[in-house]
Amino acid sequence: GNVISGNRAQGVVIGEVGSDANVVAGNKIGTNKLGTLAVANGGGGIRIDNGAKHNTIGGTAPGAGNVISGNQGVAGVLISGAATTNNLVAGNLIGTDVTGTLDLGNGESGVAVIDGADNVIGGGDDDDGSLDGVVRARNLISGNNQFGILIFGTAAGNVVRGNYVGTSAGGSAPLGNANYGVYVAGASNTIGGTMPGEGNVISANVGGLRLDGFNHQAQGNIIGLAADGVAPLGNTFKGILILNGSNHIIGGTQAEARNIISANGEQGIEISLSS
Numbered sequence: 001g002n003v004i005s006g007n008r009a010q011g012v013v014i015g016e017v018g019s020d021a022n023v024v025a026g027n028k029i030g031t032n033k034l035g036t037l038a039v040a041n042g043g044g045g046i047r048i049d050n051g052a053k054h055n056t057i058g059g060t061a062p063g064a065g066n067v068i069s070g071n072q073g074v075a076g077v078l079i080s081g082a083a084t085t086n087n088l089v090a091g092n093l094i095g096t097d098v099t100g101t102l103d104l105g106n107g108e109s110g111v112a113v114i115d116g117a118d119n120v121i122g123g124g125d126d127d128d129g130s131l132d133g134v135v136r137a138r139n140l141i142s143g144n145n146q147f148g149i150l151i152f153g154t155a156a157g158n159v160v161r162g163n164y165v166g167t168s169a170g171g172s173a174p175l176g177n178a179n180y181g182v183y184v185a186g187a188s189n190t191i192g193g194t195m196p197g198e199g200n201v202i203s204a205n206v207g208g209l210r211l212d213g214f215n216h217q218a219q220g221n222i223i224g225l226a227a228d229g230v231a232p233l234g235n236t237f238k239g240i241l242i243l244n245g246s247n248h249i250i251g252g253t254q255a256e257a258r259n260i261i262s263a264n265g266e267q268g269i270e271i272s273l274s275s
Contacts (some may be wrong), residue, residue, distance in 0.1 A: 001063070005039035009097040013072065013176040017051035017083070025064040028098075030071035032104070035098025036254045038070025045077055045094075045106065047165040051083035058091040060128035060136035060272025065091035065130040069104035069143075075112035076144065077200045082154060084116040084202030090123050091135040091191040093169070095177070100169025103143035106270050110141040110165075110177065115153040115186075122223035125197030135162045142166050148205060161198040164227065166235070168203040174204030181205035181235065185187040187210040192220040194256035201226070203233040208264060210241045217249045219257040222263040232263035239264040 003140040004027055011029040030034050030043045045068040048055055057077055058065045068076040074081065076094045081086055093100055094110040113119055122138025141163055142175040148165040151158050164171050165181040166242055170241030181202040182191060191209060192199045202208050208223040222229055223239045239261040242248055251257050261268040 001028060002204050003027070003033045004029045005031060005041060007041045008253045009043035010045070011041040012046045014048045014052045015050045019052040021054045021164055024066060024089040027066045029068045031069055031104060031222050032176045035067040038104050038220050039189040042073050045076040047078045048085055048087050049080040051081060051089045052082070053086050055087045057089045059089055060123070062212045065093060067093045067098050069095050069097065069106060070073035072107035075109045075150070076106035078114070079112070079116045080114045082117065083116045084137050085118045086118045089121045089139060090127070091220050092139045094139055094141045095128055096140055096142050096175060100140050103172070103175060104144035105145050106250065107145050109147040109150040110144040112152070113155050113158050115155055116122050116158065117155065118157040121149060121160045124162050124193060124195050126195065131196060137162055139163045142168070142177060144177045146177070148178045148181040149187060151184045151189055154184060159190045160200060161193045163200045165200055165202045167201055167203055167233065169224065171201050172231065172269055174233050176204040176206065178206060180207035180210045183210045183251040184216055185214050188215045189218065191218040193256060203235060205235050207241060208235040208239040210243060211248050212243055213244045214245060215247045216254065216266065218259060219252055219261045223259060225260060225262050229260050234263045234265055238266045238270050239268045244273060
């Protein structure tokens with residue numbers, strides 16, 4: 001892996017139509033070579049934009065995950081533009097040190113998708129071709145100075161699954177993001193899932209999950225508890241806030257679709273026209 005730190009603008013840029021199927025794996029982006037201290041890139045860690053497709057940040061193989069932490073300017077990982085589609089962010093530490101236990105937050109959100117479509121953040125138990133109970137595609141997205149994950153603008157069809165957002169690497173200790181763990185606007189985005197390992201843990205943030213826009217699904221997530229679904233970590237404010245949106249699905253009729261929403265500082269779920 002490379003150390004890509006201390007640059008005035010972004011650490012890595014993958015941009016323009018035709019910038020496809022690139023892989024960024026095993027690097028320290030925004031930290032020292034040990035991954036223990038911030039050495040910020042001034043314009044964020046990684047930017048994928050202007051129609052770049054099918055790029056992978058991290059991966060499920062041993063050592064493929066990047067440490068993307070300590071960056072300033074914009075998100076640790078920014079995916080931007082309506083034609084920027086089908087990119088994958090998997091297996092990374094975003095906002096923490098290399099151990100996943102200390103805060104090295106990016107200056108804004110951990111991962112931001114602005115207008116992009118059909119991108120995937122994380123993965124489930126079978127994303128590496130196995131069903132062995134280990135979610136190798138999981139990102140740890142914690143300690144960031146805005147949202148953990150922000151999906152905004154006209155973003156549609158994006159999927160967030162299997163991540164720990166606001167906890168330590170083991171999912172047991174608080175390491176919260178400074179705003180909502182996950183904030184989703186746009187239309188038809190999916191948070192979690194019903195297959196093994198697809199649910200996210202969204203806990204110990206200022207807020208849990210916020211949904212604006214239309215037709216989002218949130219299934220199989222743990223919001224406010226540790227990864228064991230028992231120990232309370234809470235989110236300071238609401239577990240789920242649905243604001244100025246409609247036609248969302250929270251949970252479902254099958255057992256695997258159930259969200260566990262507990263130990264939050266305010267309402268478990270609030271549906272409102274104003275915050």
